Amino acid sequence: RFDVRVKGEYKYELGELASTLNYMAQEIVRGNQIKDDFISSISHELRTPLTGIKGWSETLTSGGFDPEETKIGMQIIAKETDRLIGLVEEMLDFSKLQQNEMKLVIASVNLKEILQETMLNVWAKAEQKRIQIKLDDHTESAVMVPGDGNRLKQVFLNLVDNAIKFSTEDSWIHLDIRTQDEWAIVEVIDSGIGISEEHLRRVKDRFFQVNHQGGGTGLGLAISQQLVELHNGEMEMRSELGVGTTVNVRLPLLDELNKNDA
Numbered sequence: 340r341f342d343v344r345v346k347g348e349y350k351y352e353l354g355e356l357a358s359t360l361n362y363m364a365q366e367i368v369r370g371n372q373i374k375d376d377f378i379s380s381i382s383h384e385l386r387t388p389l390t391g392i393k394g395w396s397e398t399l400t401s402g403g404f405d406p407e408e409t410k411i412g413m414q415i416i417a418k419e420t421d422r423l424i425g426l427v428e429e430m431l432d433f434s435k436l437q438q439n440e441m442k443l444v445i446a447s448v449n450l451k452e453i454l455q456e457t458m459l460n461v462w463a464k465a466e467q468k469r470i471q472i473k474l475d476d477h478t479e480s481a482v483m484v485p486g487d488g489n490r491l492k493q494v495f496l497n498l499v500d501n502a503i504k505f506s507t508e509d510s511w512i513h514l515d516i517r518t519q520d521e522w523a524i525v526e527v528i529d530s531g532i533g534i535s536e537e538h539l540r541r542v543k544d545r546f547f548q549v550n551h552q553g554g555g556t557g558l559g560l561a562i563s564q565q566l567v568e569l570h571n572g573e574m575e576m577r578s579e580l581g582v583g584t585t586v587n588v589r590l591p592l593l594d595e596l597n598k599n600d601a
């Protein structure tokens with residue numbers, strides 16, 4: 340039996356140390372693999388809109404189109420450019436969060452308004468799949484939290500966007516809002532494809548996508564989770580394959596409101 344002493348304090352059995360190092364090496368390899376997969380999927384994601392933009396700009400430059408055709412081409416270019424900007428912004432947000440450089444502009448935010456705006460924003464997308472989105476409001480007055488309204492809206496837009504992406508046609512999504520003690524609690528509940536237990540664990544890791552069916556960067560949930568945590572809140576995901584997914588977001592209520600309620 341060989342023992343190893345670290346700074347004279349800790350003693351490891353050599354076999355144990357070897358297996359710990361082996362485990363750490365595997366983790367590093369796994370981390371690199373995840374990053375490699377991420378780079379390959381993000382490159383593909385960036386390339387798709389670029390190909391569309393290049394194709395249409397070359398086609399339109401060659402001339403000979405009537406105004407209606409030209410308009411369609413220009414609309415596609417605008418739409419693909421927006422998609423590209425969205426992807427790049429998501430990567431920038433992720434990197435800012437990683438480096439602790441995300442700055443929040445804190446004000447009093449009415450969470451109910453944020454949810455209503457979110458619903459308006461995704462209305463057309465939901466309509467395309469005939470998905471009904473409903474707000475289940477279990478509160479009697481405004482639900483005020485201290486937060487950055489734009490960033491909180493980004494969180495809920497991302498969650499509802501996922502709910503739509505991973506739901507089948509003619510299904511439903513519920514946004515549930517309630518308060519409990521000093522917390523505002525919002526749940527985004529879908530009846531979509533769900534995630535298996537094994538995949539759910541990995542989805543909670545950054546970058547993981549169960550498959551690439553929805554496109555995207557695989558960063559949305561990681562960004563949402565970190566934004567919620569920056570607001571001193573918590574985000575939790577539950578899911579069952581073939582049944583649906585629920586994301587639970589808890590945010591601390593504004594102090595004044597607590598005092599009024601008391």
Ligand code: ADP
Pocket residue numbers: 497501502505529531532533534542547548549550553554555556557558559560561584
């Ligand atoms: P993206 O949507 O860009 O892929 P996310 O981080 O938002 O990135 O999600 C990561 C993965 O988690 C998705 O690719 C999908 O596999 C899974 N996922 C997220 N939300 C849901 C949901 N509501 N239902 C089923 N799967 C989901």
